[in-house]
Structure formats: structure tokens, C-alpha cells
Amino acid sequence: MKFFKKNYSKLMYIPLVLGIIALFLAFVYPGLEKGIDLKGGNQINIHFDDQKDFSLIEPTLKEKFNLAEVHISETKSINQYGLLIELSLQEDIELVKEQRSKLDYTANLETVKEQVNTTIVQPLEEKGFITEDDYLDITLAKNIPDLKAGVNELIIIANNNFTNQVTNIIKGQLDLTDDSKIQIREVAPTLGKDFVRSSAKAGIIAFALLVAVILLFFREIIPSGLIILAAVFDVIFALAGMAIFNISLSLTTIPALLMLVGYSVDTDILLTARVLKDKTEGPIDSANTSIKTGLTMTITTVSTVIVMLLISYFSQLLVVFEISVILLCGLVGDVISTWTFNAPALIRYAERKNKNRH
Amino acid sequence: MRKLIKKPIFIFWIILLLIAIIFLATKGLSFGVDFSGGTAFQIVLEHPVSSDQLNQVKQIIEKRIDKFGSKDAKVTPSGSQYILAQFAESDSEEVTKIKDTILRQGNFEAVLNSEVLFSGNDIKTIFKDPSKGYGSRLIDRTNNVYQWTLPFLLSPEASQRFAEMIFHKCVPTGYGDGQQEYDCEKTYFFIDRPKDQIILIDSTLYFEEKKVPTTPELASDFIPIEELFDQLTVPHYVIDQNLDSEQLVNITSDFNTYKKAIVSPGISESVKEQLEEIGYVVTVKEKEGDTFWMWSSLGLESVISITPGVANMDVPTIDSPRFETFTQLTISGQATGSEEAKKRLDDIDIILVSGSLPVPIESISTESISPYLGRDFLKTSLWIGIFALLTVAVVLFIRYKYLKLSLPILLTGASEILLLLGVLSVISFRLDLAAVAGILATIGVGMDDNIIIIDELLRGRKKGVKEHNDSLMKKTKNAFFIMFAAAATLAATMIPIFGLGLGKLTGFAVTILIGAAIGILITRPVYALIARKIISSDSSD
Numbered sequence: 053m054k055f056f057k058k059n060y061s062k063l064m065y066i067p068l069v070l071g072i073i074a075l076f077l078a079f080v081y082p083g084l085e086k087g088i089d090l091k092g093g094n095q096i097n098i099h100f101d102d103q104k105d106f107s108l109i110e111p112t113l114k115e116k117f118n119l120a121e122v123h124i125s126e127t128k129s130i131n132q133y134g135l136l137i138e139l140s141l142q143e144d145i146e147l148v149k150e151q152r153s154k155l156d157y158t159a160n161l162e163t164v165k166e167q168v169n170t171t172i173v174q175p176l177e178e179k180g181f182i183t184e185d186d187y188l189d190i191t192l193a194k195n196i197p198d199l200k201a202g203v204n205e206l207i208i209i210a211n212n213n214f215t216n217q218v219t220n221i222i223k224g225q226l227d228l229t230d231d232s233k234i235q236i237r238e239v240a241p242t243l244g245k246d247f248v249r250s251s252a253k254a255g256i257i258a259f260a261l262l263v264a265v266i267l268l269f270f271r272e273i274i275p276s277g278l279i280i281l282a283a284v285f286d287v288i289f290a291l292a293g294m295a296i297f298n299i300s301l302s303l304t305t306i307p308a309l310l311m312l313v314g315y316s317v318d319t320d321i322l323l324t325a326r327v328l329k330d331k332t333e334g335p336i337d338s339a340n341t342s343i344k345t346g347l348t349m350t351i352t353t354v355s356t357v358i359v360m361l362l363i364s365y366f367s368q369l370l371v372v373f374e375i376s377v378i379l380l381c382g383l384v385g386d387v388i389s390t391w392t393f394n395a396p397a398l399i400r401y402a403e404r405k406n407k408n409r410h
Numbered sequence: 411m412r413k414l415i416k417k418p419i420f421i422f423w424i425i426l427l428l429i430a431i432i433f434l435a436t437k438g439l440s441f442g443v444d445f446s447g448g449t450a451f452q453i454v455l456e457h458p459v460s461s462d463q464l465n466q467v468k469q470i471i472e473k474r475i476d477k478f479g480s481k482d483a484k485v486t487p488s489g490s491q492y493i494l495a496q497f498a499e500s501d502s503e504e505v506t507k508i509k510d511t512i513l514r515q516g517n518f519e520a521v522l523n524s525e526v527l528f529s530g531n532d533i534k535t536i537f538k539d540p541s542k543g544y545g546s547r548l549i550d551r552t553n554n555v556y557q558w559t560l561p562f563l564l565s566p567e568a569s570q571r572f573a574e575m576i577f578h579k580c581v582p583t584g585y586g587d588g589q590q591e592y593d594c595e596k597t598y599f600f601i602d603r604p605k606d607q608i609i610l611i612d613s614t615l616y617f618e619e620k621k622v623p624t625t626p627e628l629a630s631d632f633i634p635i636e637e638l639f640d641q642l643t644v645p646h647y648v649i650d651q652n653l654d655s656e657q658l659v660n661i662t663s664d665f666n667t668y669k670k671a672i673v674s675p676g677i678s679e680s681v682k683e684q685l686e687e688i689g690y691v692v693t694v695k696e697k698e699g700d701t702f703w704m705w706s707s708l709g710l711e712s713v714i715s716i717t718p719g720v721a722n723m724d725v726p727t728i729d730s731p732r733f734e735t736f737t738q739l740t741i742s743g744q745a746t747g748s749e750e751a752k753k754r755l756d757d758i759d760i761i762l763v764s765g766s767l768p769v770p771i772e773s774i775s776t777e778s779i780s781p782y783l784g785r786d787f788l789k790t791s792l793w794i795g796i797f798a799l800l801t802v803a804v805v806l807f808i809r810y811k812y813l814k815l816s817l818p819i820l821l822t823g824a825s826e827i828l829l830l831l832g833v834l835s836v837i838s839f840r841l842d843l844a845a846v847a848g849i850l851a852t853i854g855v856g857m858d859d860n861i862i863i864i865d866e867l868l869r870g871r872k873k874g875v876k877e878h879n880d881s882l883m884k885k886t887k888n889a890f891f892i893m894f895a896a897a898a899t900l901a902a903t904m905i906p907i908f909g910l911g912l913g914k915l916t917g918f919a920v921t922i923l924i925g926a927a928i929g930i931l932i933t934r935p936v937y938a939l940i941a942r943k944i945i946s947s948d949s950s951d
Contacts, residue, residue: 099783185691189514201770204456205513208774212506215776219502233783236502240773243454246492254906261902269895304844307907307918311851314900314922318858321895325888345865349858352805356798356854363797367790371843372850 056339060396067393071285074292074385082295087302090248092241094139094215096222099233099368103133109225113218118143129366136370137222141241142214144179145207148172152203157196164196168203180217181210211238251306258310266317270324274401279320282389286316289385290378299374308375315353315379316386319346320394327398335402339395346390354383414943423936427825430832437835442842442917445788447781448482448498449505451512454772458490463768468493469760470767474511477706478504478698484840488916496840500778509774516601518762520714521641527575527597532568533762537561543740546751556751559742560758566737573720573735577728580721592718596624596633598641599712599761607693608661608668609639609646610685612676615703616648622704624713633713638704644668653681662688672707711761714741791846798850799823802857810864814944819860822937826856829928830921839920848921855900855922856929863889863938867945882946886938893934897926 078084088095110122121140126133151171157164168190176182186209193199215238228234262283266276290312299305323342327335361376363369414420443450455467464487471493475483481497488494495512499505518530537544539561546558564572580592621632639646645664647657671690673682675697685692695707704710720739725732741758745751779787799820806816830852834841866889867882900922907919 097783099786204770204772208513208771209510212509216502216506230501231782232780233786234500234778234780235783236776236778238776240454240775242773243452243775246454250489257906258903261905262899265895265898265902269891269898303915304847307844307904307915308847310903310907311900311918311922314896314903315851315854317899318855318892318896321899322862322892325892325895329888329891341865341869345861348809348865349861351809352802352857352861353854355801355805356850356857359797359801360794360850363790363794367786367793369787369790369843372791372794372847375847 054336054340055343055391056336056395056399060336060399063392063396067285067388070388071288074288077295078288078291082298084291084295085298085300086244086248087300087305088138088237088239088244089302089304090244090251090300092141092239092244094137094218094239095237096137096139096219097134097235097237097368097370098137098222098226098228099132099134100226100228101132104135104226106135106226109137109222112221112225113139116221117214117218127368129368132368134368135226139218142211144175145181145210145214146241148175148210149207151175152207155203157200161193161196161199164199165190165193168199172203172206176206176210181213182206186210211240247303251303254306254310258313262313262317269321270328272328275324275328275398278394278397278401279317279324282320282386282394283313283317285389285393286312286382286385289388290382293377293381293384297377299377302374304371305374305378308378309382312379312382316382316390319349319386319390322346322349323390323395324398327395327402335399335406339399343391343395347387350383350387354380357383414939417939419932419935420939423825423932426829426832426932430829430835433832433835434828437838439831439835440838440840441784441788442840442845443496443498443500443777443779443784444842445784445791446498447500447779447784448496449500449508449776449778451493451495451509452775452777453493453495453512454775455491455493456770456772459769461487461490464490464493466760466763467767467769469756470763471495471512473757473760474516475508477511478508481508500780502778505776505778509776512774513771517603518711519600519603521598521600521603522575522579522595522716524641524643525575527572528564528568530762532565534563534565536759536762537563537738542738546745546748546755548748549744554747555744556746556748557742557744558751558755559740560755560762561738561740562762564737564739569735569737569739572739573722573733574728576716576721577733578721578723579716580718580723582723590718590723592721592723594716594718594721597714597716598638598710599714599758600641600709601711601761602709604642604644604672604708606644606668607670607672608644608664608690609642609707610649610671610673610677610681611646611703612674612678613648613650615674615676619702619704622702635704638708638710642708649677649681651678653684658684661685665689674703674707712758714743787843791843794850795827795846795853798853802853806857806861814948815864815941818937818940818944819857822860822933822940823853823856825936826852826925826928826933829932830925833924833928834921839917842917844915845917845921848918849925851922852925852929855896855926856933859889859893859896859929859934860937862892863934863941866892867938867941882942886942889938890934893930897930900926 106124106126110124113119113122119139120143121138123138125136127136148171155164155167173182173187173190187202187206189202189205190199193202215236219236263280266279270276287309290309294305322345323339326342327338330338333341357376357379360372361380364372364376453471459467468485468487472483472485475481475485475495475497478499481499483495483497485493485495497508499508520527520529542561543559544561546556549555549557580594583591583593585591616635620635622635622638624631624633645660647661649657653661665688669689669691671685671692672695673692675694677694682692695703697703698706720736722733743754745754802823803816803820806819807813810816827849830849834845839845863886866885869885904919904922907915
């Protein structure tokens with residue numbers, strides 16, 4: 053059975069249609085979300101052996117703290133239950149942070165202290181995020197730099213105490229003991245912003261390097277361009293998958309997307325090398341032998357990814373689970389992009405090149 | 411088969427495998443907080459700094475975490491404004507305490523008889539310049555003794571005060587080597603010396619630490635405990651089970667001046683309740699590891715003797731025209747071995763600046779994992795690895811039905827993981843979840859490459875046998891072209907992850923890159939060699 057026949061060009065409608073759908077899914081609806089890694093916030097992940105009642109956690113947290121979002125999801129597997137609780141940033145502390153940026157540190161010490169006291173210390177103390185002990189440094193500050201450092205400290209401490217209070221409420225609600233299986237993450241929004249910037253930079257550099265490497269190996273513009281387009285398609289497909297399965301952009305998913313690029317161009321490289329370099333067969337025949345090897349590769353990888361996916365799902369190993377979903381979607385995208393887009397386009401290119409030579 | 415064993419790459423492979431096994435067996439792997447449980451802080455500084463400054467911040471943070479005893483802390487700077495700190499503690503209250511300690515500005519003081527000689531604010535510069543005397547040098551070759559010296563500059567007012575305060579603080583003890591010898595008083599370096607707290611120590615601990623060593627752990631040189639208490643301006647009490655009536659009266663009247671109390675762990679609950687009744691905020695200071703309680707609870711950092719030179723011993727009075735004040739001072743000491751000397755030097759350096767970080771901290775992000783969850787993660791990761799390899803074996807067998815070719819894939823695949831783990835062991839890399847994901851990806855890449863090798867070699871096998879064998883070499887080359895291109899693209903996408911402040915994810919990129927390198931340079935050539943032998947001997951049958 054041969055996959056590529058005379059009318060191979062028609063295959064290219066498939067990636068065109070699917071690509072548009074994937075773009076819609078990834079960027080319009082349901083769209084991608086930024087995880088707490090990138091926007092800041094708290095995430096608490098708890099595993100336990102018996103089912104627990106968590107219905108009161110959300111109302112309690114919302115009542116006690118000024119939170120825009122509290123998102124709780126329950127996961128179940130054969131012998132374990134899990135809760136994933138995600139909180140958006142605490143609005144009162146964010147408000148204080150805004151006030152901090154408005155402080156005028158050029159004024160004299162006493163004036164600034166007064167300002168700090170009314171706009172920062174008092175609101176935080178009223179909400180119970182700090183005690184007198186915590187702002188001793190501010191009261192005692194002898195100069196502006198010390199005061200400034202004290203204010204920064206205080207806000208971090210307030211955040212700290214907020215996280216602790218939240219954790220204690222959750223632990224109390226779920227009746228957790230000291231040896232519970234718990235993971236607590238707290239990401240500062242500034243760090244999140246830095247991560248966004250770094251990730252964008254990493255993405256751009258990776259793309260530039262990828263283009264350079266592919267051009268270096270194949271030294272022909274059109275085939276290299278096709279490989280790169282196919283890689284972009286894979287990423288779009290993976291993004292669509294993330295949007296469908298509600299996996300947010302985060303510090304684990306962004307590198308996974310990068311790796312996916314390196315992973316999925318394997319088959320495109322294989323195809324291009326065989327079609328362009330093997331002169332014993334015609335382009336269609338070369339593509340037909342390549343698809344066998346390529347699909348074997350993809351199927352092997354997909355089966356390992358499915359193993360990862362299943363085990364990580366049942367043991368609630370979130371990081372690995374998210375990576376598996378991305379890889380799986382990306383690899384499905386790769387089958388489409390390599391064999392219904394890259395291959396037909398490359399065959400046409402090779403045939404034209406051969407014709408010109410004769 | 412015998413021919414195969416003689417190939418250099420094959421021998422190389424076996425040797426490397428042995429080395430990897432030896433390292434894994436003796437040194438083993440170290441695990442990050444994801445698996446061992448613990449906490450990771452991602453610290454962001456207010457603005458980017460030079461690598462020297464970043465390193466200093468790193469050392470200060472390390473020291474501040476060390477105060478909590480041995481937490482197996484690892485602090486790594488990344489980029490130009492990030493610091494990643496990992497340590498084995500996941501209890502949220504303890505973590506908060508550590509966070510507070512990292513954040514709070516410490517207050518350095520050099521103290522003599524409870525009076526401050528100079529404080530952190532008085533130190534203008536620490537000279538890191540060997541021409542000013544900074545560094546360590548060998549002074550006793552036979553015993554490998556090094557003298558280390560740290561020069562620093564005091565503000566003019568502080569140096570005047572310092573010179574007056576230590577004037578004639580040495581006592582002549584006799585002559586040696588034709589020179590007058592002196593016994594000088596000691597100065598005490600504190601960070602955050604208690605100022606608004608009274609101190610209560612239980613009598614058992616008091617007698618245990620009656621003689622306090624001049625270094626945090628045991629040393630040959632001791633100072634009486636009371637001399638150390640004399641360095642404080644706050645009252646202290648030695649408590650025998652309960653407060654006696656006199657102590658109760660004094661402590662009650664102390665409350666007019668002091669509102670807080672530091673107590674040793676041996677102080678009974680009833681005493682603590684009494685204190686709280688008076689109104690004190692009571693803090694129990696635990697003993698930290700092997701460090702003496704008197705060191706850690708009072709914030710003592712170092713004990714340094716005055717040198718006769720700066721004490722103006724040869725000048726009769728302060729008003730004498732020959733009285734000298736020194737703005738540049740040096741702290742020096744002796745240590746065995748150059749590394750130890752360097753460590754002492756760095757320690758003192760950090761103590762002097764530990765009052766303040768050279769650049770403020772903007773934010774600290776936290777991730778804590780309880781050890782119980784970490785253990786689950788590790789178990790799961792192992793299962794995934796094992797099942798992934800088995801799945802690959804099954805799929806390959808179904809596809810090729812050629813056991814002879816599939817088995818070596820498993821063998822070289824497993825050896826690749828072993829080599830990768832070996833490298834991670836050699837570089838003392840802390841294995842975390844990101845690294846495990848990278849290892850799993852390495853398995854996947856390896857399998858893909860081996861499939862390319864098999865398919866290239868099997869291609870056109872039905873043509874004449876001779877022609878087929880001749881072209882096996884060329885086919886291997888084709889396969890390697892594809893693999894190199896694939897590995898290069900993978901590297902292209904992973905390299906940018908380094909150096910962008912994504913510290914937490916380097917494990918992912920590190921394992922993938924090392925795995926790809928091992929694959930391309932060692933295990934794939936080995937597999938190609940084995941596969942070529944199998945195919946050519948099968949075809950000639």
C-alpha cells in the first residue's frame with residue numbers, strides 16, 4: 053500500500069483546515085491561559101488516601117481574603133484523591149504594592165515614614181497580615197534606603213503570612229496532619245513577569261537557532277522553510293491541545309513546547325534527507341519509504357508518551373502529565389504536518405527540480 | 411562477535427559504562443526538593459548586578475540559611491538578578507522563619523565589654539586587593555598553616571572611637587624572639603545582638619556551656635560564659651527549674667525597659683507562663699546543630715583578638731603625639747590548609763557585610779514539597795521509566811518481528827540512561843522532576859534514532875546480497891546525517907533555556923543535552939555497529 057500517489061497535492065487541504073481550527077482553539081476559544089508561574093499567585097496540591105469534604109474551602113477563603121479567583125479541582129485515581137487549589141493574587145496586598153510604587157522617596161524621612169504608615173503599614177495590619185514586630189524595621193529606619201528596604205521586606209512578609217494563613221485554613225478544613233502529602237507554591241507577580249520575558253526570549257532564540265541549524269544541514273531554502281513551517285504547525289497543534297485540556301502556559305509547559313519542536317522535526321528531517329539525497333528512487337517512492345520509518349518512530353514515541361500520561365494521571369504527577377499531553381497533541385500534529393503538508397510540498401519541489409535538470 | 415569487541419567504540423562504551431556504574435554505586439545520585447521534599451526559593455533582586463555582587467548575595471543567603479542548622483542547603487545564582495535556594499525543610503512555619511531571616515537586614519557589631527567598637531554602617535570598604543594584604547599565605551610549610559588577612563576601611567569617626575576604646579587593651583606577658591609579647595583582649599562580632607530582650611538560660615545548659623569555645627563548634631580556646639554575657643547590654647538570668655523570688659522581682663521590673671524574652675529550650679512551661687503573665691513576648695531559641703547555644707542565640711559570629719599594634723602599646727597616653735588611629739584595619743587568623751584559610755576569610759567577609767545585602771530583594775517565590783509527596787513522585791518516575799522502556803520493546807518487536815535487532819536497542823537504550831545518570835552523578839546534579847522529564851525524552855529520542863538506523867540498514871535488502879553489504883556503510887552514514895541534524899535541532903531548542911533566569915528548568919535542558927550528546931557520540935554508533943554486524947551476517951547466511 054502506498055500513501056503518496058499521483059494526486060498527492062490534494063493532501064495539503066487537510067493541514068490547512070486543521071491548522072485554522074487549531075489556531076482558533078488556541079487563540080480565540082477556549083484560548084490559552086497563563087498559569088500562576090507567569091501571572092503570580094498560589095497553588096496548593098494535596099494528595100490523600102480517603103475522600104474528603106472540601107466544599108467549605110472556597111467560601112471560607114473568599115470570605116476571609118479579598119481574592120478574585122479561587123479555583124479548586126479534585127482528581128481521583130484508583131487509590132488516591134487529590135486536590136489542586138489555585139488562588140489569584142491577594143487584592144489587598146496588590147493594592148499596597150501599587151501604593152508602594154507611588155511613594156515619594158525624595159521627601160524627608162519623617163514625611164515618607166508617615167506616608168508609609170498610612171498607605172502600607174496600616175492597611176496590612178488591619179487585614180491581619182502583619183504584626184507590630186514585622187514593621188519594627190520601618191519604625192526604626194534611620195535613612196531612606198533602610199526605609200525602602202524595610203517596606204519591601206514588609207510586603208514580602210505580608211505575602212508570606214497570607215500564604216501561611218491560607219495553608220492553615222486548608223489544612224484545618226481537610227484535617228491534615230504533619231505527615232500529609234502537600235505541595236505549596238507561591239509565585240511573586242514580578243517573577244512571573246520575568247518568566248514571561250525570559251520565555252519569550254528563549255522562544256525567539258530557539259527559533260533563530262533552529263532556522264540556522266536546518267539551513268546549515270540542508271542548504272536549500274524551500275525544503276528548510278518547509279521543515280520550519282511544519283515545526284510551527286506542531287506547536288500550534290500542541291497549543292490547541294493545551295487550550296482544550298485546560299493546561300496553562302507555565303514554566304513546565306513552555307520548555308515542553310520547545311522540546312516538542314526538537315522532537316517533532318525528526319520525521320521532517322528524515323523525509324527531507326531521503327527525498328533530496330537519495331537518487332536511486334523517485335521523490336514519491338522515497339516519501340513512501342520514509343512514511344514507514346517515520347510512523348514507526350512516531351508510534352513508538354506516542355506509546356511511551358501514553359505510558360507517561362496514564363501513570364502520571366493516576367499518580368497525579370501534574371508536571372509529567374502536562375508535558376505528556378503537550379507531547380501527545382504535538383506528535384499528532386506532527387503526523388499531519390509531516391505527511392500531509394511537508395511531504396507533498398517537498399515531492400512537488402523535488403519533481404520540479406528534477407524536471408529542470410533534464 | 412569477537413571482531414565486534416575489538417572495535418574501539420565498543421571498548422570505549424564498556425569502559426564508560428563501568429565508570430558510570432562505579433560512580434552511581436559509590437557517589438550515587440542526589441535528589442532535588444521534588445523528590446527528597448523540601449523548599450525551593452526563587453529570589454529576585456531589585457535590579458541586575460555584577461557577577462561578583464551576585465556571588466556575595468549568594469554567600470550571604472547561604473549563611474543566613476545555615477543559621478537554621480544543617481538543611482543541606484544549595485544556593486545557586488542564575489542570570490544577573492536571580493538566586494535559587496533549595497533546602498530540606500518543608501514545614502510552612504519553619505520555611506517562613508527562614509524566609510524572614512533571608513529578608514531581614516542584619517545588624518553587625520564589633521563589641522568590646524558590651525560597647526560597640528564599630529558597626530556595619532562604619533565599614534566603608536572591604537579591600538579585596540592582595541596589594542592591601544587581602545588573601546592567605548603559607549607561613550608554616552611543615553604544618554601547612556596559612557595566615558589569612560582581611561583588610562577593611564573604617565569611617566574616620568569610627569576609627570577614632572575604635573582607637574580610643576581599645577587603647578592599652580593588651581597586657582605584656584614576657585619576651586619571646588627578642589620582642590615584647592602581649593595577651594590582648596578579645597572583641598566579639600555579633601549580628602543582631604539582643605538589645606530589647608532579656609535572656610533566660612536553664613542551669614543545665616548554663617553548666618554545659620560554662621566554657622564557650624572561640625569558634626562556633628568545639629575549639630581548643632575557651633572563654634567563660636559570663637564574659638560572653640558581659641558583652642550584652644541586656645540582663646540575663648540562670649534559671650533552676652523555677653524563678654526564685656528575687657528573679658521574679660527583677661524580671662518584673664525589667665519589663666519597664668524590655669518587652670521580649672529569649673529563653674533556652676530547657677526553660678519549663680511554668681516559667682514561660684509566668685513571663686507571659688508579666689507581659690513578655692517569649693521566644694524559645696533552639697540549639698542549632700553542633701553550634702553552641704550561646705553562639706547561635708546571641709548572634710555571636712566570631713571572636714577576634716586585638717593586635718598589640720592597634721592598641722598603641724608603645725604609646726604612654728592617648729594625648730601623646732605618637733598616638734595613632736588606623737582607618738585601615740585588618741582581621742587575620744591562622745588556619746590549616748589553604749582551603750580552610752579561604753573559607754575563614756570568606757566567612758569573616760560575609761559577617762562584616764552581613765548587615766545588609768548589597769542589593770535589596772524584590773521578591774521571593776516559594777515551592778515546598780513534603781517529603782512524603784516527594785517519595786511518591788520518585789516512585790512514580792521510576793515506574794514511568796521502566797514502563798516506557800518495556801513499551802518501546804513491545805512496539806519494536808511487533809513492528810520488526812526481529813528479536814535480534816530489537817534486543818540490542820533495549821540494551822543500548824538502557825546503557826544510555828545509565829551513562830546519563832553517571833554523568834549526573836559525576837557533576838553532582840540534583841535530580842528533579844524537570845530532569846526526569848528530560849531523561850524520559852532522551853529515551854524517546856534514542857528510540858527514534860535506532861529506528862532510523864534499522865530502517866536505513868534494512869532498506870533495499872532484497873537486492874543483491876553483495877551490493878547490499880557494500881552499501882551498509884553508506885547507509886549508516888545516511889542514518890547519522892539524519893540523527894545529527896535531529897540532535898542539532900534539539901540542542902538548538904534547549905540551549906536558550908540556560909542563562910535566562912529559568913533556573914528551575916535547567917534540569918530539563920541539561921539532561922536532554924547530555925542525553926543527546928551521549929546518544930550521538932557513544933550509544934548510537936555502538937548500536938549501528940551491532941546492527942550492521944547482525945544484518946550482514948544474516949544476509950550472508
